[in-house]
Amino acid sequence: MDEAQWKAIVNCDATFDGRFFYGVTTTGIFCRPSCRSRAPLPEHVRIFKSAGEAQAAGFRPCKRCRPDTPLRPDEEMVHMVKAIVNRRFEEPLTLESLAQELSMSPYHLHRTFKRWTGVTPAEYLFAKRIEVAKEALRTEPLRTITDIALAVGFRSASHFSTVFRKMTGCSPKHYRTQHGTVGTAQEAAR
Ligand SMILES: [Zn+2]
Incomplete structure (x- = not known):
């Protein structure tokens, strides 16, 4: 090994x-x-x-992963896109770069992924980034929002804020004030 x-x-x-x-x-x-x-x-x-x-x-x-049954090609592709996004969400991934990496057309990738998961690859990527950003907003009170935005893969704080608002219904700043109590309390106690 x-x-x-x-x-x-x-x-x-x-x-x-x-x-x-x-x-x-x-x-x-x-x-x-x-x-x-x-x-x-x-x-x-x-x-x-x-x-x-x-x-x-x-x-x-194994009864869980059934290694004796072949993955269907579409299923395997969806599996791989998820794995790439989960592991490398902070990289500048695009539909085109994913498609190239998996040697298929962006159109096919987009359509198949959406059919299997109900979301587009871009939506899946953004959801992952926002999930990681939320965690940072809750637990790292001293990090700036721009820093968090760039660290999770957005090109700018404003793009991050737009996507964040769309997915959560509030701004990153508002989210932090509402949920970041643990971190802020710790900071205040120092
Ligand atoms: Zn297994």
């Missing part, structure tokens, strides 16, 4: 699904990298190139 494979297992990284499978010697079960089951100890992991190889070595497929 190499470093990248181990990281993929620990992070449940769906972008590695299909590239390898891993068996856990203590349980006799094998999984896809994205499986949400508890991460094994590295010394108990065995890497396989295919599900067949794992089964031939005596491992049984």
Whole structure:
């Protein structure tokens, strides 16, 4: 097992699904990298190139991630887009860059993703960024809103505010005043 494979297992990284499978010697079960089951100890992991190889070595497929059934191509694509966004939301990702990375047309990516998830890739990306920003607004009272906006991947504080308002119904500043009590109380107590 190499470093990248181990990281993929620990992070449940769906972008590695299909590239390898891993068996856990203590349980006799094998999984896809994205499986949400508890991460094994590295010394108990065995890497396989295919599900067949794992089964031939005596491992049984996990009931949770079903590594013995192939992912449908669309499902796999949606899976990968989510994995990329969740891991790299702060990068300047666009529909075009995602499409290029997955070797497909932006149109197909947009349509398929929306059909499976109910939201567009851009909406999914913004939702992830806003979720992380909300956490920062609640817990980091000393960080400026611009700093938070840029850190989660927006190009400007004003774009961030527009998207934030659209998704939450209030401004980042207002959200912080309403929900940032823990952090501000701590600051005040110092
Ligand atoms: Zn599994």
